[in-house]
Amino acid sequence: MSIVKINVLTVPEEQREVLEKRFAARAGSVENSDGFEWFELLRPLEGTDQYLVYTRWADEASFQAWMEGSMRASHGGGGGEGGERPKPAATGSTLWSFEVVQQAAPKA
Numbered sequence: 001m002s003i004v005k006i007n008v009l010t011v012p013e014e015q016r017e018v019l020e021k022r023f024a025a026r027a028g029s030v031e032n033s034d035g036f037e038w039f040e041l042l043r044p045l046e047g048t049d050q051y052l053v054y055t056r057w058a059d060e061a062s063f064q065a066w067m068e069g070s071m072r073a074s075h076g077g078g079g080g081e082g083g084e085r086p087k088p089a090a091t092g093s094t095l096w097s098f099e100v101v102q103q104a105a106p107k108a
């Protein structure tokens with residue numbers, strides 16, 4: 001079954017709007033990748049200041065290929081190349097990896 005990669009972004013309250021606008025502006029940057037299955041940006045309702053960037057992939061290799069390829073484009077060039085990038089809205093990030101062991105969908 002598929003694998004799930006969740007990027008956990010710590011986002012101060014006052015930066016939420018900036019973060020969401022940046023994601024909206026980059027909509028479309030992952031849909032065409034081989035093995036890509038799903039993306040959701042999850043805004044916390046309570047109890048945490050962490051957004052979850054939920055992505056699901058056919059397999060680990062598909063995710064790694066995206067990370068090494070067009071992920072860089074959707075993240076402004078891949079980091080550390082000088083002062084031109086705007087300051088990140090997120091103050092931290094952590095990558096979580098899961099495999100799907102069971103799933104269900106509503107009956108059609």
Ligand code: HEM
Pocket residue numbers: 005006007009018019022023024026027028029030039053055074075087088089090092093095
């Ligand atoms: C699990 C897969 C992903 C990983 C490992 C990842 C990695 C990261 C990291 C490390 C950051 C924080 C550093 C920075 O601001 O550049 C970030 C922020 C961001 N990512 Fe991703 N990302 C993932 C999925 C996605 C997807 C699918 C999209 C586009 C739809 C996306 C778009 C963005 C945007 C717009 C930011 C906001 C930068 C900010 O202002 O803080 N990311 N991502």
